[in-house]
Amino acid sequence: xxxxxxxxxxxxxxxxxxxxxxxxxxxxxxxxxxxxxxxxxxxxxxxxxxxxxxxxxxxxxxxxxxxxxxxxxxxxxxxxxxxxxxxxxxxxxxxxxxxxxxxxxxxxxxxxxxxxxxxxxxxxxxxxxxxxxxxxxxxxxxxxxxxxxxxxxxxxxxxxxxxxxxxxxxxxxxxxxxxxxxxxxx
Numbered sequence: 313x314x315x316x317x318x319x320x321x322x323x324x325x326x327x328x329x330x331x332x333x334x335x336x337x338x339x340x341x342x343x344x345x346x347x348x349x350x351x352x353x354x355x356x357x358x359x360x361x362x363x364x365x366x367x368x369x370x371x372x373x374x375x376x377x378x379x380x381x382x383x384x385x386x387x388x389x390x391x392x393x394x395x396x397x398x399x400x401x402x403x404x405x406x407x408x409x410x411x412x413x414x415x416x417x418x419x420x421x422x423x424x425x426x427x428x429x430x431x432x433x434x435x436x437x438x439x440x441x442x443x444x445x446x447x448x449x450x451x452x453x454x455x456x457x458x459x460x461x462x463x464x465x466x467x468x469x470x471x472x473x474x475x476x477x478x479x480x481x482x483x484x485x486x487x488x489x490x491x492x493x494x495x496x497x498x
Contacts, residue, residue, distance in 0.1 A: 315373075315397040318432040318446040319425070321414040327432045328414035330425050334395040335368040335407065343387040352381050354422075371395035372422055374411040435492040442480050442489065445472070447497065454493050457486055 313332075321328035335356065338344045347353045347369040354370040371380070380392050412423035428434060433450040434443035444450040449469045456462060456473045457480065464470045480489050 313427070314445050314449075316446070317425075317427070319412065319430040320432050321412070321417060321419055323419045324414060324417040326414065326416040328412055328416070328419065329374070330410050330412050330423060330430070331373040332397075332410040332425075333370050333372045333407070333422075334397065335370045336390065336394045338367040338369050339389060340387075343390070346387050350383075352376070352383060369395075370409065372409070372411045373397070374413045375420060375422065433493070433496050435489065435496060437485060437489050437492070438479055440477060440479055442476070442493075444493075445469075450493055450497055454490055454497075457481060457490055457493075 316329050316331045319328050319330045320326075338347055338355070344355065344367050347355050347367075350369075352371065354372070356368045356370055357365055358368060359365050373380075380396060383392050386392065408425040408427070410423055410425060411420070413420050428441065428443040431443035431445075433446065434441055436442075442453075444453045449472065452467055452469050453473065453476070456467055456476070459466070462473075464474075467473055479485060
């Protein structure tokens with residue numbers, strides 16, 4: 313998934329943005345104490361696949377502004393860029409924590425994403441739900457459904473598009489599905 317997706321605001325039901333939080337493993341107990349006192353991070357205790365426990369420092373993007381904070385006193389061995397989003401367009405999903413930011417009503421809070429139930433860009437067709445990540449992926453989804461030839465090089469969101477259920481891609485569905493997606497974009 314991308315680092316940010318369009319969701320339905322729980323307060324006003326308009327389009328909001330969900331930004332995934334980033335976490336970094338805490339190396340020592342002294343570091344853990346520093347992160348526990350920090351106003352910028354939450355700490356999380358987790359077990360790995362072997363049952364060994366470790367702690368992570370979680371940063372919620374967009375909770376206190378749109379940029380990473382300037383923190384000059386991070387413990388040795390850490391830099392604020394450790395919590396920046398990866399340069400990869402899509403992220404592996406191991407944690408659904410993040411920040412919900414709604415420009416319409418001003419809501420800004422920590423949030424656990426319930427995807428795809430909270431997807432803003434979703435439609436129903438024949439008792440099935442079709443969703444997209446955001447405006448750009450919705451526009452590309454429309455192009456994909458309308459395309460007479462569907463080549464991977466023509467679409468940025470190809471890994472997502474190739475998993476669209478066939479019911480949305482049939483000739484009979486095309487007009488209705490595209491009309492509903494365009495209405496959602498409007």
